[in-house]
Amino acid sequence: MNKVDLETSVNHHIALSAIMIKRxxxxxxxxxxxxxxxxxxxxLYHLSESGGFTVGELSKLTFKDFANISRxxxxxxxxxxxxxxxxxxxxxxxxxxxxDSGMAIIEQLxxxxxxxxxxxxxxxxxxxxxxxxKGLKQILINTDTFLK
Amino acid sequence: MNKVDLETSVNHHIALSAIMIKRxxxxxxxxxxxxxxxxxxxxLYHLSESGGFTVGELSKLTFKDFANISRxxxxxxxxxxxxxxxxxxxxxxxxxxxxDSGMAIIEQLxxxxxxxxxxxxxxxxxxxxxxxxKGLKQILINTDTFLK
DNA sequence: GGAGTATACTTGTCATGACAAATATAGAAA
DNA sequence: TTTCTATATTTGTCATGACAAGTATACTCC
Numbered sequence: 160m161n162k163v164d165l166e167t168s169v170n171h172h173i174a175l176s177a178i179m180i181k182r183x184x185x186x187x188x189x190x191x192x193x194x195x196x197x198x199x200x201x202x203l204y205h206l207s208e209s210g211g212f213t214v215g216e217l218s219k220l221t222f223k224d225f226a227n228i229s230r231x232x233x234x235x236x237x238x239x240x241x242x243x244x245x246x247x248x249x250x251x252x253x254x255x256x257x258x259d260s261g262m263a264i265i266e267q268l269x270x271x272x273x274x275x276x277x278x279x280x281x282x283x284x285x286x287x288x289x290x291x292x293k294g295l296k297q298i299l300i301n302t303d304t305f306l307k
Numbered sequence: 308m309n310k311v312d313l314e315t316s317v318n319h320h321i322a323l324s325a326i327m328i329k330r331x332x333x334x335x336x337x338x339x340x341x342x343x344x345x346x347x348x349x350x351l352y353h354l355s356e357s358g359g360f361t362v363g364e365l366s367k368l369t370f371k372d373f374a375n376i377s378r379x380x381x382x383x384x385x386x387x388x389x390x391x392x393x394x395x396x397x398x399x400x401x402x403x404x405x406x407d408s409g410m411a412i413i414e415q416l417x418x419x420x421x422x423x424x425x426x427x428x429x430x431x432x433x434x435x436x437x438x439x440x441k442g443l444k445q446i447l448i449n450t451d452t453f454l455k
Numbered sequence: 456g457g458a459g460t461a462t463a464c465t466t467g468t469c470a471t472g473a474c475a476a477a478t479a480t481a482g483a484a485a
Numbered sequence: 486t487t488t489c490t491a492t493a494t495t496t497g498t499c500a501t502g503a504c505a506a507g508t509a510t511a512c513t514c515c
Contacts, residue, residue: 161421162421169428170424175370175443178370178502180322224474227472228494230496250493252492269311272316280318280449281449295320301428302330306327363462372503372504398509
């Protein structure tokens with residue numbers, strides 16, 4: 160029998176780390192009175208880099224499905240951080256843009272993300288971070304291939 | 308400004324990998340007609356290793372909060388895979404045990420977990436897996452310390 | 456032993472993730 | 486043009502995670 164040992168499972172530790180990192184990030188956001196979630200930050204980040212993405216494009220960029228992006232962007236719009244604009248050429252499509260209010264908190268959000276990175280990765284040297292990043296990117300390729 | 312680049316963020320790639328790994332695992336479980344979720348597997352795994360854990364103990368073991376374990380174990384009990392038994396000495400406490408039906412599928416579940424590990428980690432050699440595991444464990448320590 | 460506090464667990468609410476179904480618009484084929 | 490199919494997005498449902506509030510039992514201190 161191919162028994163799995165959770166104690167030494169990379170997969171399992173990725174799942175645990177993901178949850179813990181999210182908690183840290185969320186706590187730091189709260190401490191800075193930013194009422195935004197890590198997932199909303201993910202979307203807002205992309206829109207701060209380049210405006211005009213559609214729901215579908217954001218879905219690909221963030222590895223989330225249309226439904227999730229649809230709801231996350233609804234909340235961001237209600238919060239006044241982004242705007243959805245119907246495309247003139249294709250009326251099915253929304254183009255999304257960050258608002259001035261959105262841009263106004265981007266720097267703070269980057270700072271929070273930066274802090275939570277430092278907290279999470281303390282004591283892991285640059286070489287090992289490099290190995291981890293490369294491994295994680297490989298996992299994304301492997302899983303993406305399998306799910307196709 | 309301490310700008311974060313998602314493309315090279317270990318934190319971010321852990322979050323993405325966690326989601327993708329869960330999708331792969333869930334798909335493999337479905338293909339094997341196992342109607343159990345990765346989180347339910349996590350709880351069932353611990354109970355298959357050793358019976359009698361309380362909700363609180365499982366909560367610590369799985370890094371989830373009481374509320375989540377409470378609901379996950381409810382579903383596992385409804386599915387007939389585990390039993391909750393009131394402790395005689397302390398009537399607030401539940402002791403949890405895997406049932407025969409639960410034990411009957413453990414081997415299949417291990418096999419599914421094993422397969423999803425192989426899919427996710429393909430092309431990552433043992434040394435690098437070791438580095439990743441060590442880094443992830445460090446992240447758990449770091450984040451846990453911060454959240455205390 | 457009774458009051459207040461601590462502990463173990465449950466329930467409610469909201470955001471998210473998975474997935475299926477619904478809606479609206481585009482594009483292609485007849 | 487009409488019809489069929491494909492695409493973009495939304496909505497519904499359920500499981501989970503975070504967090505707050507509620508319930509029941511145990512413990513502590515007087």
